[in-house]
Amino acid sequence: MAITICPVTPDFVAEVGDADLSRPLDPADLEAVADAFWKYAVLVFPGQHLTPEQHLEFAACFGPLETKLEVYREGNRARTPRGIEDLSNLDLDDGIKRTDNRIRLMRLANRLWHTDSTFKRVPAKVSMLYGREIPPIGGHTEYADTRAAYDALPERMKRRLQGMVAEHSFRASRARVGFTDFSEKENVGLPPVPQVMVRTIPESGRKSLYVASHIGRVLSLSPEEGDALVDELIAHATRRQFVYTHRWRQFDLVMWDDRCTLHRGLAYDDARWRRDIQRATVSDVANTCEQEGISAAE
Numbered sequence: 001m002a003i004t005i006c007p008v009t010p011d012f013v014a015e016v017g018d019a020d021l022s023r024p025l026d027p028a029d030l031e032a033v034a035d036a037f038w039k040y041a042v043l044v045f046p047g048q049h050l051t052p053e054q055h056l057e058f059a060a061c062f063g064p065l066e067t068k069l070e071v072y073r074e075g076n077r078a079r080t081p082r083g084i085e086d087l088s089n090l091d092l093d094d095g096i097k098r099t100d101n102r103i104r105l106m107r108l109a110n111r112l113w114h115t116d117s118t119f120k121r122v123p124a125k126v127s128m129l130y131g132r133e134i135p136p137i138g139g140h141t142e143y144a145d146t147r148a149a150y151d152a153l154p155e156r157m158k159r160r161l162q163g164m165v166a167e168h169s170f171r172a173s174r175a176r177v178g179f180t181d182f183s184e185k186e187n188v189g190l191p192p193v194p195q196v197m198v199r200t201i202p203e204s205g206r207k208s209l210y211v212a213s214h215i216g217r218v219l220s221l222s223p224e225e226g227d228a229l230v231d232e233l234i235a236h237a238t239r240r241q242f243v244y245t246h247r248w249r250q251f252d253l254v255m256w257d258d259r260c261t262l263h264r265g266l267a268y269d270d271a272r273w274r275r276d277i278q279r280a281t282v283s284d285v286a287n288t289c290e291q292e293g294i295s296a297a298e
Helices: 028-042 053-062 102-111 146-151 156-159 170-175 183-191 221-235 287-293
Strands: 004-007 014-017 041-044 085-088 126-132 141-145 165-168 194-195 198-200 207-209 216-219 243-246 253-257 261-265 276-283
Touching: 004 028, 004 141, 014 028, 028 041, 028 253, 041 243, 053 085, 053 126, 053 276, 102 170, 102 261, 141 146, 146 207, 146 221, 170 216, 194 287, 198 287, 207 221, 216 221
Parallel strands: 014 041
Antiparallel strands: 004 014, 041 253, 085 276, 126 253, 126 276, 141 243, 141 261, 165 194, 165 216, 198 207
């Protein structure tokens, strides 16, 4: 049976039925998934029963896989294999993390609007989040369509943003939630990187806002002007008409296009309820400045 695509809105978010991601998709079905993905930017696959290896195999259909950040390692063990980012509230012994757990405190920044891995020179292209265990209350994920947000900008703002570059940093987003406890080695390993503020999506030709809580400064602007501009753009991009809220069901897999979406996790009682959600991420082809042919020099 061929897969079915059920749009949530005409241009943003669709559910995919009759797809079993635990096995390789038929080439025609994979092509249909890719076509839907470039159109809707967020796809929801309900009722998937995946091993980490199967999760990674599906992600690899869309490009090279990222590896997890060393900053998130706890000792010499890990709950998930290389390539799977553990976004759970569970510790290495499968219990709920203490509220003062260092990784928990760092991950509070995931509740800010962001795009994955913009703090890496080559950022993320596709993220796939798999809900293995879901709390009964809260913990939703929101997604914003930054293509539609760009289209809705006034022409004067579009002209202003043309060619603008911002520096993104892992430390910048963590500082927004009060986390600054990085070692010297971690600071050296997490330098800020330049990314454009508007980019073009090759598969559709559409432009999208490329902003995130990872932005530490906007090149060519004073810190005050840059902060004000970023806050204005994120507030615009996350207006209700651009946002979809995903209410997780166990065994949902949600994939999204990091090049043209923002997302954030909503709060839940993470000291009480277990939430085991794991992510595979596909890298983009190059730094966004290189892709757009824009110099990152100030």
